[in-house]
Amino acid sequence: MVLKADQGDSYLLLKVLPHDKANDWACKHRASVNTATQGVEIRNDIALERATESLKALASGESRRLFARHSDKVLRRLGIDEEILPIIRLLPDEAHLEALHRVLPEQQFDVLLGLASGLEPDEIDREIVQAYARTAAGDGDAPPESGLVSAMAHARGRVALVSGPEELLEILERPFDTWRIFLHPAQHRVAYRDSYGGPVRVTGGPGTGKTVVALHRAHHLAHRLPPDAPDGSVLLTTYTRDLAAELERCLALLITDERIRAKVRVVNVDALANETLRRARAGAPLKLVVDQREIISRWGRIAHRLGVDFTDVFLDQEWRQVVLAQAITGPEQYLKAARTGRGTALGPLKRAQLWRAVAAFEEQLRQSGEWTFLQVCAQAARQLESLESRPFRHVVVDEAQDLHPAQWRFLRALVAPGPDDLFLAGDTHQRIYGNKVSLRSLGIQVAGRSSRLRINYRTTHEILTWSASLLTGERPDDMDGGEESLAGYHSTLHGSHPDVRGYPARGEEIQALVARISEWITSGVSPEDIGVAVRFVQLGRDIAQALEQTGTQVCLLGTGPLGPGVRIGSMHRMKGLEFRCVAVAGVNDGVVPMRGALTPVDSDLQQHQEDLNGELNLLFVACTRAREVLRVSWHGTPSIFLKPAVSGR
Ligand SMILES: Nc1ncnc2c1ncn2[C@@H]1O[C@H](COP(=O)(O)OP(=O)(O)OP(=O)(O)O)[C@@H](O)[C@H]1O
Numbered sequence: 001m002v003l004k005a006d007q008g009d010s011y012l013l014l015k016v017l018p019h020d021k022a023n024d025w026a027c028k029h030r031a032s033v034n035t036a037t038q039g040v041e042i043r044n045d046i047a048l049e050r051a052t053e054s055l056k057a058l059a060s061g062e063s064r065r066l067f068a069r070h071s072d073k074v075l076r077r078l079g080i081d082e083e084i085l086p087i088i089r090l091l092p093d094e095a096h097l098e099a100l101h102r103v104l105p106e107q108q109f110d111v112l113l114g115l116a117s118g119l120e121p122d123e124i125d126r127e128i129v130q131a132y133a134r135t136a137a138g139d140g141d142a143p144p145e146s147g148l149v150s151a152m153a154h155a156r157g158r159v160a161l162v163s164g165p166e167e168l169l170e171i172l173e174r175p176f177d178t179w180r181i182f183l184h185p186a187q188h189r190v191a192y193r194d195s196y197g198g199p200v201r202v203t204g205g206p207g208t209g210k211t212v213v214a215l216h217r218a219h220h221l222a223h224r225l226p227p228d229a230p231d232g233s234v235l236l237t238t239y240t241r242d243l244a245a246e247l248e249r250c251l252a253l254l255i256t257d258e259r260i261r262a263k264v265r266v267v268n269v270d271a272l273a274n275e276t277l278r279r280a281r282a283g284a285p286l287k288l289v290v291d292q293r294e295i296i297s298r299w300g301r302i303a304h305r306l307g308v309d310f311t312d313v314f315l316d317q318e319w320r321q322v323v324l325a326q327a328i329t330g331p332e333q334y335l336k337a338a339r340t341g342r343g344t345a346l347g348p349l350k351r352a353q354l355w356r357a358v359a360a361f362e363e364q365l366r367q368s369g370e371w372t373f374l375q376v377c378a379q380a381a382r383q384l385e386s387l388e389s390r391p392f393r394h395v396v397v398d399e400a401q402d403l404h405p406a407q408w409r410f411l412r413a414l415v416a417p418g419p420d421d422l423f424l425a426g427d428t429h430q431r432i433y434g435n436k437v438s439l440r441s442l443g444i445q446v447a448g449r450s451s452r453l454r455i456n457y458r459t460t461h462e463i464l465t466w467s468a469s470l471l472t473g474e475r476p477d478d479m480d481g482g483e484e485s486l487a488g489y490h491s492t493l494h495g496s497h498p499d500v501r502g503y504p505a506r507g508e509e510i511q512a513l514v515a516r517i518s519e520w521i522t523s524g525v526s527p528e529d530i531g532v533a534v535r536f537v538q539l540g541r542d543i544a545q546a547l548e549q550t551g552t553q554v555c556l557l558g559t560g561p562l563g564p565g566v567r568i569g570s571m572h573r574m575k576g577l578e579f580r581c582v583a584v585a586g587v588n589d590g591v592v593p594m595r596g597a598l599t600p601v602d603s604d605l606q607q608h609q610e611d612l613n614g615e616l617n618l619l620f621v622a623c624t625r626a627r628e629v630l631r632v633s634w635h636g637t638p639s640i641f642l643k644p645a646v647s648g649r
Contacts, residue, residue: 016248026119033109035133036079039185041105048087048403051103051193055090066116074121080127088112098461102490107132109492114454127454131185173643184209184214191216194224199422201400201439201446203478205468205489206624207458210425211576214237214398215247216329217423220254222263229393232265235414237272238398239433242558243576244268247398249642265392269407270315270373272319273380274411276391280383287370295372302360308353315357318342321434322376323358323403341436343606377406384413393420399576400426401479404435408442428476428484431574432611432618439480446480458578460495463630467498467623469513470641473613498623500636500646506586509635513548513585516631527553531579532568532596533622535594539586540568566643571622582626584619589637592619616641 034041034574067088069076075085084104091097094116099633107128114124152435183191190202191213204210225233236251238244248266255261267275274286299319300312310318322342328334334355335348346354365371369380382391396413397403403411415421422444439446468486499516501511507631515533520530525586532538544554547566555562557569567579586592593615599607619641623630638646 033083033106033130034079034083034105036077036129037107038051039107039132041107043083043105045114045568046104047103048083051100052087052090055087055096055348058096059090065089065092066097067112070115070121078121078124078202079113080108080111086109086529088283094617098492098494099138102316108528110455112212113490113492114488115210116489119454125469125486127451131189165649174357178535180337183212184455184457187213187453188453189217190453192220195419196423196449197419198417198449199424199439199444199446201450201480202423202425202453203427203450203452203484205427205429205456205464205486207456207464207491207578208427208453209455209457210427210453210491211247211250211398213453214423214425215250218251218259218264218394218396221396221420221423222255222260225263225393229263231262233393233649234264234274234590235392235395236264236266236398237269237395237411238576239268239272239402240575241268242573243399244271246576267635268401269376269411272414273373273377273410276380277376280380285369287375289365289370289372298364299357299361301359302364305358306353306360309350310354310357310605313345313362313599315345315354317599317604319358319361320374320404321436324378325437325455327378327406327409327595331359334358341606341610343604345609356501374404376404376408377404381406381409381413384410390414392418394423395421396423398425399425399430400424401431402426402433402435402439403430404433404447405437405442407435408437408439408444412443424493426479427546429471429486430575430617430624431476432575432614432621432623434614436477436610437479449478450478456489456491457493458627459491459624460493460628461491462497463623463626464489464491466500466630467620469644470616470620470623472644473616476613476617495628498626498632500632500642502646503633503635504543506635509585510543510546510635513543513583513631514550514552515635516583517547518552520629527566527579528555528564529580530566531577531625532566533569533571533574533582533583533584533625534570535592536586537570540570543585544568571618574622574625578625578627580627581629581631583631584622584635585633587632587634587639589639590636592639592641 019205028044029047030045032041032043033039068419072085075088087100088097088104091100094113099111104112109230110128110132111124114128115121119127171391190200202213214236218234222368223232236247238247243268251264251266252261255264274288278284278286294314298318302308303310303312303315308315308519322328322337322339322356323334326337326483328337331352335351339346365375392415395411397411411422411609424439424444426448460469468489471486473483475483501512504514505586517530521527532540532543534543542579547554552564553565553566555565557567557573567577571584593612597615598611600606619639624634635644645649
């Protein structure tokens, strides 16, 4: 479907449909210009008329009105036009508004949904109306001209402007993935703002497009580099190697100009820190201790040898969360250190005892020439701080919520403080490694440069509402002294409710899951579009074996390059990924939360609570990977986290 302006020679690609359906669509739809944003809107007059009739019938027996507290004046200012106003005045609740999703003009629907989700008109104006208006005005500073021709010329997002048949063909031939990196105006505003005065933070619930925005920001920063800037001047980084590989793949889809693409280096934080330190040591490889079980058993041996009164896990946590987090290097510094977030108070004697264990642990590593990842980051940061110049001009970070202060110090040291130095995307509802930070204490000031994305593009309303209902605990921090919230977070997609069910025994759960997966495949879902998340890798292996026995190909995440087949992995491995169908299996009592991952209550109550939050976030992350279908199962007794969801069924 192509829209032709009433004057001039502009055409706008609206929709691609088979011939007869396209004719039918064209008869029912009409284009107009939004009064507040000057953007193109498409409306279906016949459907609007029908909706009005049924709403009138409903309204006569219903006294509730969804938008009663907002005056016509306010609604008009936000772009609700004279045809839509009387219709939405009849709406009793959000469910009825959502039912009009496909009928109302898109920009007006976004505004109304924002109001219904509890956002204030000024917030809507700033976050939705202005974002659409900027898009309609184009990238220049000129005020928007009104009229359909101008609106079409600047249309972006779900519509694309083409100047001729070749361009149209090129768009249609792009792979589906390319469409996954298109931006909503609210995202565009954040990603393509010409310049920021300093570090920027973008937050938002799962699936709100933070990764997409980070990719576009990297593109923008690379594009505006001076011509003499060396390749790799922009760093795009994240927590793990797998996620970095995914960013690299998407970046290649987004930036097709090889010269600009070469300006962006994509690598995960730990690998870059390792490389930095190695370079400083003339290339000598670092001997790394990566196995957490090995680290814990070393603490246990030290505690035993020195006769100190702390558990191995407590010592390790204290070392990571107090000593390494604050870059403490001596006993005097440790004696005075704030231990925010640690539940057990430690007097001077206890601290002296604990420091003896820390000193012995660090000495042992030194003597054997070994490093942990966090030590590598800390040392790499010190190394960079001693240099005059910094290796990058801009640093863009995805999954920022999981980074440890030592990693933040390293990132801070990679780029000189100044405009557009750091761009951070993350969501503390998805924090799964227990690394809490205060950005400002690390010299990263994001105040006044933060924005929150609220529309979920991945998951259906049903999956999102169910998953969010699991988060019953306190609100997480926002990494900057405040609290994070999911207010206004919503999805306009609809689908089936999550399938949540228990089985008497493990074998039966696996059998039923295998049957369900083969139904998904038979119905046309490709195996690579199916993800199975488990808390214990062994359950994943058993599910893989059962699937293979029925002839279904599987691919275990984290075991090398991705091959074909159903993706099976730990909940940790699910981070940042998405699938059409997701099964979260083995959500049993004692497994989710995993008993061994919880600090005992009598050892440290606060830490126990933090560990519980981390486990809950993990389940939330796994569930919110689903685009269309979510299935959650357990055997025996369900996880305590499922209690509200199971009893509410
Ligand atoms: N404006 C948009 N229009 C359509 N789809 C979009 C838009 N923005 C993002 N998406 C799609 O939504 C999905 C989620 O995006 P993305 O992975 O960037 O979200 P996220 O906020 O980083 O998620 P998470 O925190 O859960 O990893 C992707 O499939 C992405 O392509």
